Amino acid sequence: MGRSTLSVIRRHPGQFGVVALSAHRSVAALEALAVEFGARRVALADSGALENRPDLVAVGWGTGADRIVELARLGGVDIVVNAVVGAAGLRPTIAALEAGKRCALANKESLVTAGDLVLRAAQRGGGELVPVDSEHSAILQCVGSARREEIQRLILTASGGPFRGMSAEDLQQADAAMALRHPTWDMGAKITIDSATLANKALEVIEAHFLYGLPYDRIDVVVHPTSIVHSFVEFVDGSVLSQMGQPTMELPILHALTWPRRLPDPVLRDFDPRTASPLVFEPVDEARFPLFRLGVDAGRIGGAAPAVFNAANEVAVEAFLKGMVSFTGIANVVEAALEALEGTAVATLDEVLSVDRTARSRAAAEVERMVRG
Numbered sequence: 001m002g003r004s005t006l007s008v009i010r011r012h013p014g015q016f017g018v019v020a021l022s023a024h025r026s027v028a029a030l031e032a033l034a035v036e037f038g039a040r041r042v043a044l045a046d047s048g049a050l051e052n053r054p055d056l057v058a059v060g061w062g063t064g065a066d067r068i069v070e071l072a073r074l075g076g077v078d079i080v081v082n083a084v085v086g087a088a089g090l091r092p093t094i095a096a097l098e099a100g101k102r103c104a105l106a107n108k109e110s111l112v113t114a115g116d117l118v119l120r121a122a123q124r125g126g127g128e129l130v131p132v133d134s135e136h137s138a139i140l141q142c143v144g145s146a147r148r149e150e151i152q153r154l155i156l157t158a159s160g161g162p163f164r165g166m167s168a169e170d171l172q173q174a175d176a177a178m179a180l181r182h183p184t185w186d187m188g189a190k191i192t193i194d195s196a197t198l199a200n201k202a203l204e205v206i207e208a209h210f211l212y213g214l215p216y217d218r219i220d221v222v223v224h225p226t227s228i229v230h231s232f233v234e235f236v237d238g239s240v241l242s243q244m245g246q247p248t249m250e251l252p253i254l255h256a257l258t259w260p261r262r263l264p265d266p267v268l269r270d271f272d273p274r275t276a277s278p279l280v281f282e283p284v285d286e287a288r289f290p291l292f293r294l295g296v297d298a299g300r301i302g303g304a305a306p307a308v309f310n311a312a313n314e315v316a317v318e319a320f321l322k323g324m325v326s327f328t329g330i331a332n333v334v335e336a337a338l339e340a341l342e343g344t345a346v347a348t349l350d351e352v353l354s355v356d357r358t359a360r361s362r363a364a365a366e367v368e369r370m371v372r373g
């Protein structure tokens with residue numbers, strides 16, 4: 001996501017300036033980008049990342065989660081693109097919104113684990129949340145100037161992932177290499193697995209609930225294998241709008257940077273209705289992809305449930321990528337963690353982060369049990 005953002009910025013010289021950059025631990029790659037874009041401040045999440053680079057520390061590079069939060073509230077910055085992977089993205093989102101910035105949000109976990117806290121941070125600091133996810137970007141574009149009470153229903157599209165047509169029996173044998181071959185979107189490993197299990201779509205339903213203030217029974221999902229229609233909005237008068245475009249993250253990124261205006265981009269402007277046809281829509285098969293229902297139900301339950309779902313899913317996906325649990329075992333790990341932590345309440349950021357840790361260790365224990373069993 002970070003690289004795609006920079007690729008969009010590279011194509012629009014003079015329109016944007018890059019003030020700060022962060023990454024997990026790829027020092028060399030980040031160094032080249034910092035030089036290319038003239039970023040003044042740079043931080044890496046991994047606290048050991050700069051051990052062999054005192055030269056970079058000397059010019060102000062830093063490490064650790066707190067340094068990334070500092071970048072998110074840096075003065076003189078209008079837009080923070082938050083593409084941190086996982087629950088670690090929550091604090092930078094809150095920091096950016098409290099500092100009154102536009103937070104172009106590609107980190108799903110912010111709204112999923114702490115939707116209420118994030119919305120309150122935006123109110124407190126005057127910050128603005130603009131989604132980068134293609135589905136939520138589509139909804140934002142379709143909603144336009146409509147009022148909330150004029151929106152009847154949101155319909156998110158899902159590609160269905162690489163296992164869309166696979167039988168329940170074959171799903172049990174599916175391995176990481178198969179799951180990582182996504183048919184339409186080119187993304188990181190975690191989100192690609194989430195798109196194969198449809199956990200990703202459940203997370204997006206929860207995000208949509210917080211972004212657009214609609215109850216869960218007015219947010220639907222349809223499978224749309226070619227990912228041309230990015231979502232629909234149905235209005236109270238029966239009119240339905242959708243947003244379409246090639247499945248590239250650069251489109252929602254550019255939109256999040258320029259909204260409510262648009263910049264010309266000849267590279268992204270290549271839509272042809274004849275090659276986009278036919279547009280096919282199918283129901284979600286909840287029996288074969290149980291993580292979808294588990295996740296949406298966690299959203300409905302509220303409290304700590306979405307944070308537990310998210311954390312347990314991260315642990316389970318990691319275990320699947322290492323070959324420790326099967327594809328269908330991912331849902332079992334998440335379900336066990338949800339049952340164990342049922343009814344936990346969360347009111348503060350510390351409580352969210354604590355639930356996140358507890359859910360992770362509960363899920364890890366379940367993975368351990370499955371490996372032994």
Ligand code: MG
Nearest residue numbers: 133134135204
């Ligand atoms: Mg998406």
